[in-house]
Amino acid sequence: MSTRKNSAGGGALKPLPMILGAAALIVLGMLLSTVLVDQSAPSPAPGAATVTPVYSSAVLDIAKDFYCACGSCGQEELVVCSCDTAIQEKNYIHDLLEKGYEKRSINATVQAMFGGGKT
Numbered sequence: 796m797s798t799r800k801n802s803a804g805g806g807a808l809k810p811l812p813m814i815l816g817a818a819a820l821i822v823l824g825m826l827l828s829t830v831l832v833d834q835s836a837p838s839p840a841p842g843a844a845t846v847t848p849v850y851s852s853a854v855l856d857i858a859k860d861f862y863c864a865c866g867s868c869g870q871e872e873l874v875v876c877s878c879d880t881a882i883q884e885k886n887y888i889h890d891l892l893e894k895g896y897e898k899r900s901i902n903a904t905v906q907a908m909f910g911g912g913k914t
């Protein structure tokens with residue numbers, strides 16, 4: 796009986812420190828994550844916005860035929876404007892170029908999608 800109790804007791808005693816350790820790790824992790832989230836929360840948004848994407852001359856060649864379609868930057872040239880809409884438009888042009896579309900059909904598609912064509 797004593798041996799049975801011992802083995803059972805040993806089995807019951809062992810997991811306890813592990814649970815405590817796990818709990819401590821979870822608490823630590825929560826503390827760390829709140830600290831990390833606190834510090835990193837403001838940085839991604841401005842970081843993503845301040846990075847000016849570099850466009851190929853082919854993209855800019857098409858973009859220069861358009862004004863920015865955002866409507867809030869005073870009909871800025873699409874090439875010059877770096878607002879979200881302008882970036883979206885230029886990414887769209889880039890996408891179509893990647894797919895092998897001709898300049899003329901990209902022009903027409905961008906005009907249909909966003910408008911702001913100079914002609």
Ligand SMILES: [Zn+2]
Nearest residue numbers: 863865868878
């Ligand atoms: Zn704009």
